[in-house]
Amino acid sequence: MTWTVIAVIVVVVVIVLAAMSVKVLREYERAVVFRFGRLRPLLGPGPHLLLPLVNQLVRVDLRIVTLTIPPQEIITRDNVPARVNAVVLFQVLDPEKSVMAVENFAVATSQIAQTSLRSVLGRVELDTLLAHRSDLNEDLRATIDIQAVPWGVSVKVVEIKDVEIPESMQRAMAREAEAERERRAKIINAHGELQASEELRQAADTLSRSPASLQLRYLQTLLELGADQNSTVVFPLPMDIIGPFMQKFTGAPVAPPPENRSP
Incomplete structure (x- = not known):
């Protein structure tokens, strides 16, 4: 047994x-x-x-690992406080180094990513942070990758996710954007008025050289005024009366209206 x-x-x-x-x-x-x-x-x-x-x-594990960087407090080059978070994609290329060179390569990569995020973004202005995010992503990737290579880790992608700025700065940026839109609108309006004035000047020159055209335009204006449903009273004056005034301002003679001849 x-x-x-x-x-x-x-x-x-x-x-x-x-x-x-x-x-x-x-x-x-x-x-x-x-x-x-x-x-x-x-x-x-x-x-x-x-x-x-x-x-x-x-x-x-040789698969690509997604690492979320918690929000970091940074101060930009122009002294604007902000909270920025990011995501890092990395992959182990040398398993032996990832075990022998560092105790925990995932934690080490996360810590390096956080410090690099504060360091790189602290050297740029807020406008650059908001407008040139793709360039900053590449700078961050290169900075983290250089420090992670000895651990057998390759950083593939770094993406800045959210940028939070103080509410007062948001209002200031909104006012600045509104002022910029008003400035552009005024410039467009000024260009339009300049172009319209040039067209009117050319039309006036053309009419001054052609008294018959001026007389036709005068009659057309009277017809347009008469077609409107309003209470405006218009007293048309013959061209032979207003002709001397037009000749004084335009310097060109105005043709008299055609006489009514009975058969």
């Missing part, structure tokens, strides 16, 4: 050790193995047999 129990225990221990010794790595995983504390060759995807009391295995 005793030998039977011992045999059963041995079989169970062997089965447990065998189950613990078999390690299966997925396609996107690599394993850094230490045998008696010494680094062994990197293991790729597939099943592997490792003695649990002799070997220590550290799995490393």
Whole structure:
């Protein structure tokens, strides 16, 4: 009976050790193995047999990791306080360095991203932060990547998500934008008036050189006034009366109206 129990225990221990010794790595995983504390060759995807009391295995995920940077308090170059958060996408390219060079590469990358966010954005003005975000994203990516390369980590993308500024600054920016729109509207209006005045001057020159055209325009104006449904009373004057006045201002003679001849 005793030998039977011992045999059963041995079989169970062997089965447990065998189950613990078999390690299966997925396609996107690599394993850094230490045998008696010494680094062994990197293991790729597939099943592997490792003695649990002799070997220590550290799995490393090679997929791109999304890291959210919490809001950071920054002061821009023009002394404007702001709260900025961002997202960082990074990937482990060297599993051995990610285990040997740093205790926790994800935490280290997060800390470096936070300090770089405050450092890089603190060197630019608020207008640059709002208008040239893509350039700042690339600057942040390069800054973080340089510091993460020794850990076997490659920073793929850095994106600034939200920029929060004080409410007083938001109102000031709104007033500035409104003033800019008014300035552009005045410039457009001035250009329109200048163009209209030039057209009127050319029309006046044309009419002054053609008295018949001036007389036709006079008659057309009378017809337009008579067509309106209003209470305005118009007393038309003959061209021979207003002709001397027009000649005085335009310098060109005005043709008299045609005489009515009876047959």
